[in-house]
Amino acid sequence: MSARAPRRSVRVRRARSAVMVGLTVAAAVLATLPLIFILALLIKQGASSLNWAFFTGMPKPVGETGGGMANAMAGTAMLIGIAAAIGLPVGIGAGLYLAEHRNGRLAWVVRFLSDVLNGLPSIVVGIFAWQFLVRPVKQFSALAGGIALAVMMIPLVTRATEEMIKLVPDSLREAALALGYPRWRTSLTVVLRTALPGIVTGALVAIARIAGETAPLLFTAFGNQFWSTSLTQPISALPLQIFSYAISPYEEWHSLAWAGALVLLALVLVISLIARFVTRSRFGHGHD
Amino acid sequence: MATTEPRVLTTVSGVASAGDAPPARPMVAVRSLDAYFGANRAVKDVSLEFPEGQVTAIIGPSGCGKSTLLRCINRMHETVSLARVEGEVFLDGRDIYARDVNPIEVRKQIGMVFQRPTPFPTMSIRDNVIAGFRAAGRGAPSRAEQFEIAEWALQRAALWDEVKDRLHESALALSGGQQQRLCIARALATRPRVLLLDEPTASLDPISTQKVEELVYELRGDITIVIVTHNMQQAARVSDHTAFMLLGDLVEMAPTSRMFTSPGDERTEAYITGRFG
Numbered sequence: 001m002s003a004r005a006p007r008r009s010v011r012v013r014r015a016r017s018a019v020m021v022g023l024t025v026a027a028a029v030l031a032t033l034p035l036i037f038i039l040a041l042l043i044k045q046g047a048s049s050l051n052w053a054f055f056t057g058m059p060k061p062v063g064e065t066g067g068g069m070a071n072a073m074a075g076t077a078m079l080i081g082i083a084a085a086i087g088l089p090v091g092i093g094a095g096l097y098l099a100e101h102r103n104g105r106l107a108w109v110v111r112f113l114s115d116v117l118n119g120l121p122s123i124v125v126g127i128f129a130w131q132f133l134v135r136p137v138k139q140f141s142a143l144a145g146g147i148a149l150a151v152m153m154i155p156l157v158t159r160a161t162e163e164m165i166k167l168v169p170d171s172l173r174e175a176a177l178a179l180g181y182p183r184w185r186t187s188l189t190v191v192l193r194t195a196l197p198g199i200v201t202g203a204l205v206a207i208a209r210i211a212g213e214t215a216p217l218l219f220t221a222f223g224n225q226f227w228s229t230s231l232t233q234p235i236s237a238l239p240l241q242i243f244s245y246a247i248s249p250y251e252e253w254h255s256l257a258w259a260g261a262l263v264l265l266a267l268v269l270v271i272s273l274i275a276r277f278v279t280r281s282r283f284g285h286g287h288d
Numbered sequence: 289m290a291t292t293e294p295r296v297l298t299t300v301s302g303v304a305s306a307g308d309a310p311p312a313r314p315m316v317a318v319r320s321l322d323a324y325f326g327a328n329r330a331v332k333d334v335s336l337e338f339p340e341g342q343v344t345a346i347i348g349p350s351g352c353g354k355s356t357l358l359r360c361i362n363r364m365h366e367t368v369s370l371a372r373v374e375g376e377v378f379l380d381g382r383d384i385y386a387r388d389v390n391p392i393e394v395r396k397q398i399g400m401v402f403q404r405p406t407p408f409p410t411m412s413i414r415d416n417v418i419a420g421f422r423a424a425g426r427g428a429p430s431r432a433e434q435f436e437i438a439e440w441a442l443q444r445a446a447l448w449d450e451v452k453d454r455l456h457e458s459a460l461a462l463s464g465g466q467q468q469r470l471c472i473a474r475a476l477a478t479r480p481r482v483l484l485l486d487e488p489t490a491s492l493d494p495i496s497t498q499k500v501e502e503l504v505y506e507l508r509g510d511i512t513i514v515i516v517t518h519n520m521q522q523a524a525r526v527s528d529h530t531a532f533m534l535l536g537d538l539v540e541m542a543p544t545s546r547m548f549t550s551p552g553d554e555r556t557e558a559y560i561t562g563r564f565g
């Protein structure tokens with residue numbers, strides 16, 4: 001046991017380490033495989049329908065060939081705009097509060113509720129929005145859809161903001177206070193400003209996350225075969241259009257759905273790439 | 289009012305009797321000050337005075353309350369949660385812990401430089417220097433005047449020649465020593481009457497350290513300076529008076545030359561001769 005024990009334990013440790021490395025590599029490959037498959041499948045099925053008319057045209061009635069998703073793309077852009085206009089200020093403000101009042105009781109409650117909200121199934125958010133925003137006015141609307149998406153977005157932005165602000169060194173806060181900055185000015189012009197690249201990343205990730213949400217839109221934005229930019233009218237969205245085409249019995253519509261899915265994925269991919277790019281410039285400062 | 293009764297309280301050894309430093313009125317007078325972190329009493333019944341236009345060094349072993357004492361002078365101590373202050377601190381005769389005093393106004397009149405450089409990472413070099421004016425509100429000088437002041441402050445901080453061609457670059461592009469001098473320039477720009485330096489050269493190389501020391505020496509007369517340092521030679525070089533603290537107590541305060549040649553308390557002697565701490 002005495003002389004040989006260490007050598008054997010080294011060998012065992014090496015073997016165990018090799019197995020663990022192998023397992024994690026396998027897991028990493030498994031984790032990315034679905035994305036690669038999905039991308040390949042979408043390109044195979046949808047690329048043929050991706051033409052100019054797809055981006056500029058409107059949906060055609062059954063039986064007519066061609067047609068595009070211009071209204072759905074505009075609708076998605078508008079829904080994202082509404083969601084961001086509501087979700088970003090609320091989420092960033094809440095995150096700032098959580099980070100600046102770390103140990104307060106209210107902070108604890110807000111943090112907990114925000115986690116719960118984050119875990120809420122999106123269909124529940126959709127029903128909630130329908131109950132309070134659609135039913136009372138008896139009208140599906142872009143606004144209701146945007147608000148439902150904002151509700152999905154807020155907890156993501158809140159936690160991202162909080163985490164980014166926590167990374168700002170306390171010494172910066174102190175330096176600002178020592179200069180005679182009031183607390184609010186310290187928070188806004190020094191702390192928030194320093195954390196901004198990280199917050200932008202968090203916001204983009206949140207936008208990418210909600211861009212493809214379908215369930216919250218089913219009973220709120222509802223979908224629309226026509227062009228609409230009205231806040232108070234039903235509005236089309238890429239995921240909704242994909243959904244209704246995909247469950248239709250027509251080949252033609254199926255391939256349009258594939259193409260729509262491809263565009264949606266590309267959108268998410270681009271937003272994620274931008275988020276990556278912004279992240280890289282985060283906290284370039286050389287001190288701790 | 290309080291300005292006229294300084295020397296009575298002048299600490300253990302008595303600054304007033306100093307042979308080498310001319311008697312000066314106290315710019316900052318600390319009276320029976322206690323500072324707490326929760327139940328931990330970090331500064332214990334400290335009374336001392338910082339004479340106008342002179343440099344006072346605070347020395348003592350790690351954890352003895354030097355930074356805490358310093359941070360009570362510009363009301364920064366209370367920004368830490370559970371931190372509390374008892375006693376009085378007079379700034380030019382006015383009790384800064386009086387009820388009607390706004391801590392923000394106190395901090396604007398007192399500059400502070402920390403152990404590690406704290407440039408604002410999102411601001412340019414010049415914007416860092418004039419950052420203090422952002423808090424000044426309507427009383428702030430015009431933009432053009434601020435730029436002139438920035439040049440003046442950078443020159444005082446012995447940084448101007450190194451940065452004059454890149455004032456718009458990020459402050460993070462500077463070396464650690466340059467960043468620290470930038471922070472000193474930032475503290476000087478608003479023309480504070482008192483400058484608090486908490487181990488300003490602790491993270492600097494010898495050359496940058498020397499520049500900061502020269503700066504401190506030059507600023508004497510204009511500004512009242514309090515400098516915390518672990519470096520005895522530094523205290524001896526730059527200060528007129530030295531205060532020695534131990535476990536939250538002020539052991540003694542004396543003219544620097546006397547402190548380092550014939551300290552009044554044997555604990556002081558033990559510390560400065562390196563027998564502990």
Ligand SMILES: Nc1ncnc2c1ncn2[C@@H]1O[C@H](COP(=O)(O)OP(=O)(O)OP(=O)(O)O)[C@@H](O)[C@H]1O
Nearest residue numbers: 325328330348349350351352353354355356357368
């Ligand atoms: N933020 C804080 N929270 C709680 N206790 C603190 C805090 N900062 C300092 N203390 C305590 O207060 C006492 C004095 O600390 P202080 O920082 O004033 O010492 P110091 O003399 O500046 O030491 P150093 O030379 O290491 O900087 C120490 O016992 C320390 O543990």
Ligand SMILES: [Mg+2]
Nearest residue numbers: 354355356486
């Ligand atoms: Mg200290």
